[in-house]
Amino acid sequence: MVMLLFLVLLKLIPANCLDFVQGRIVGGYTPSPNSIKYIVSLQSSNGQHFCGGSLVHKSWVLTAAHCNIGMDQMMVVAGDYTLGAYEGTEQYSKPLLLNLHPQYNRSTNNADILLIQLSAPIELNRYVSLAPLPKQNAGLLAGRVCQVSGWGSISHSGGLTPLTLRTVKLPIVSTSKCNSSNSFSGNITTNMICAGSSTGGKDACKGDSGGPLVCDGRVYGLVSWGNGCGDSRFPGVYTAVSRFRRWIDQTIYNPYSQCLKSAGLFSRED
Ligand SMILES: *[C@@H]1O[C@H](CO)[C@@H](O)[C@H](O)[C@H]1NC(C)=O
Ligand SMILES: *[C@@H]1O[C@H](CO)[C@@H](O)[C@H](O)[C@H]1NC(C)=O
Ligand SMILES: *[C@@H]1O[C@H](CO)[C@@H](O)[C@H](O)[C@H]1NC(C)=O
Numbered sequence: 001m002v003m004l005l006f007l008v009l010l011k012l013i014p015a016n017c018l019d020f021v022q023g024r025i026v027g028g029y030t031p032s033p034n035s036i037k038y039i040v041s042l043q044s045s046n047g048q049h050f051c052g053g054s055l056v057h058k059s060w061v062l063t064a065a066h067c068n069i070g071m072d073q074m075m076v077v078a079g080d081y082t083l084g085a086y087e088g089t090e091q092y093s094k095p096l097l098l099n100l101h102p103q104y105n106r107s108t109n110n111a112d113i114l115l116i117q118l119s120a121p122i123e124l125n126r127y128v129s130l131a132p133l134p135k136q137n138a139g140l141l142a143g144r145v146c147q148v149s150g151w152g153s154i155s156h157s158g159g160l161t162p163l164t165l166r167t168v169k170l171p172i173v174s175t176s177k178c179n180s181s182n183s184f185s186g187n188i189t190t191n192m193i194c195a196g197s198s199t200g201g202k203d204a205c206k207g208d209s210g211g212p213l214v215c216d217g218r219v220y221g222l223v224s225w226g227n228g229c230g231d232s233r234f235p236g237v238y239t240a241v242s243r244f245r246r247w248i249d250q251t252i253y254n255p256y257s258q259c260l261k262s263a264g265l266f267s268r269e270d
Contacts, residue, residue, distance in 0.1 A: 028168030052211025196235025
């Protein structure tokens with residue numbers, strides 16, 4: 001299984017492999033500037049984009065658990081459009097607390113979901129808004145067309161280049177088809193949804209991890225994993241956000257559990 005986390009250790013990778021590593025939304029297009037107002041870029045301490053996320057509260061970002069590279073290494077950037085270019089709409093915030101889902105399993109990718117509490121709230125304005133979420137256990141029918149968005153990352157020289165947000169429209173693929181022996185053969189859990197074009201060529205890819213799959217205006221999926229990018233046999237696999245709506249609300253709105261967690265009174269990773 002190929003995790004879609006953009007490799008942070010690009011320096012270790014020969015230049016001729018960069019095209020593969022650098023993947024971004026496959027087969028998509030550039031949306032108009034700041035039209036997807038809740039998407040955030042997660043960047044490493046040297047300003048390199050490695051994952052996407054969604055602003056779900058002025059102090060909280062929703063992303064994939066496999067995007068956790070350590071709190072000290074992460075910066076959240078809201079209001080961005082072209083990476084590496086200052087547009088005057090960006091807002092930066094460091095994480096205060098990482099809340100990894102207790103059921104996250106990095107070998108199966110189950111419960112690949114992470115809430116990041118920000119050290120300073122993001123101001124909501126013309127360029128930044130909150131992502132609407134689905135209700136607990138809300139389902140999606142196969143064939144429903146959704147939209148996934150994300151950024152590519154780094155130039156061949158290894159420096160930052162201006163790269164604009166990309167987006168692509170994709171239909172939901174039924175779990176039975178996605179979990180069948182022709183596809184992911186039993187590796188799809190109830191906490192995952194699949195989306196991809198039946199003819200291939202359209203997909204999320206490395207560097208898009210954690211970013212939003214939006215259906216009916218709500219973030220139903222988080223880019224999680226796959227097998228290559230844009231292969232019609234293997235749709236993209238997304239964390240099913242509707243399975244975690246209650247957990248998200250409890251985490252954000254329960255001050256008591258937040259106190260316990262920030263005091264380290266119980267483990268966040270078991
Ligand atoms: C992850 O899932 C695998 C396969 O189901 C299981 O063997 C393993 O114990 C799980 N790991 C954790 C940390 O839950
Ligand atoms: C399913 O998971 C197993 C165990 O992780 C792995 O060996 C296998 O390649 C996976 N198959 C697909 C199609 O993802
Ligand atoms: C996918 O298939 C495996 C193996 O048959 C099964 O255990 C699992 O429950 C299936 N997933 C879903 C969501 O039905």
